[in-house]
Amino acid sequence: MGTEFDRDIEITTAAEGEYAAELAPGWVVGGGVNGGYLLAVIGNALRASAPGKPDPIAVTAYYLAASKPGPATIRTRVLREGRGTSTLAADLSQDGTDCITVLATYGDLSTLSDDVRTTAVEPELPALEECLSVSMAPEEIRRIAPLMSRFDLRLDPAYAGWAMGKPSGNGVIQGWLRLNDDREPDPLSLLLAVDALPPVTFDLGMPGWAPTLELSAHIRAVPAKGWLKVRHETRNLAGGMFEEDCVVWDSAGRLVAQSRQLAKAPRPETRG
């Protein structure tokens, strides 16, 4: 387990159903620690609580308070132990304050049947070398958003105009994603992948932090090795909130994760 991602999601058992984690400073972005990283840390604790059921199948998080780097406690409860799947709950707290509450279904994705009847269409992305590498972002941005240095993210230029002040207005962001240390994707890292990109509101010309209220991720298959294609889209920004749908496709052309979140739209910038 020598990769950065595996080190940073590590948990140690403190008691029955209680785990200690050390939230790494490298995953900070905007107002706190990235929600996808937190989901992967909690997912790791849930895995430890569901023997024989190593894979997240459905994971839902409600975000209560921003997390910060440093020690965190994760408490898990098994709500129902079934033959094929189990349902669990988890809470992540820091200094006695609950930051995230989670419900999840765990199972073993490798035992699922091979039938696939999908009408979903794989996102079309330009070749890697034609995409915009996030590593080319200005030094001062990378300093306040260290998250951007945790993976190689190549954004489709068609929806990356916001970086130059020219958002496309489509409410779409998509790109190629690969973790540092060539860490291959697995069901746990897909929990990060569904919430690692900038909010789609950037592409609507609304920069700023878009705090997630609720996020549900469905892990639909064990991903193949290699780069992931990740696409985020919103169709309904209304009442100060927007839904953000994410699909993740693996290098074998399979839809491996679907997620939806409800987030608060960034507030319009006040002009003095």
Added chain:
Amino acid sequence: MGTEFDRDIEITTAAEGEYAAELAPGWVVGGGVNGGYLLAVIGNALRASAPGKPDPIAVTAYYLAASKPGPATIRTRVLREGRGTSTLAADLSQDGTDCITVLATYGDLSTLSDDVRTTAVEPELPALEECLSVSMAPEEIRRIAPLMSRFDLRLDPAYAGWAMGKPSGNGVIQGWLRLNDDREPDPLSLLLAVDALPPVTFDLGMPGWAPTLELSAHIRAVPAKGWLKVRHETRNLAGGMFEEDCVVWDSAGRLVAQSRQLAKAPRPETRG
């Protein structure tokens, strides 16, 4: 509160954060009580636990065991009380067995800003009188699925061929929905609306029960009076599971609810 729906979702306070409900036999379908009805009952208890925040904004349910008509206990906990929204948890149990566990965000939809920037497209439905009324289903089907008599549901014939053994194969079901007693829609009844129609797997030629693992609903606006348009769609049936996305539009042409569920696909019929 004279309508059938309001009577059937009624709760009485048993103690602080504990409510008694009587699950009505009229909402039975397939292997148990309809999940959308259960969500509305729980939603009613959550409303009672969130003073000044009458509306569900995000509600997530994990289904643990089938419910049956009769007494049920709902226990709620406030996880975070914010200025605009509160996050809560709820569990519905019968005879000491947990049937559903829920997380939710409540608030006041009437206080949200009026901004709408949506690219979502309203479903096109034939006129009411050109749709197939579920009330025309054979008597023996209506007897084992009393749910069908709780509302007036008019299905778009383009995706209702499964009723005559000719599924369209698109994985879509859509129609007009109106509760009995002309009960006008509100945020609570939208929790029913997102899970009231037959599973979209019917339209893929897979009849049978499709038990929900997880369902998350986002209520995006207070619905206008009148008929609702409800559309369900699946794009990825794989590994014995499928996601089902639902959108609900009101008579004023506004997208009022979005939901996604992960469900188990019906098992292929064994042919003797």
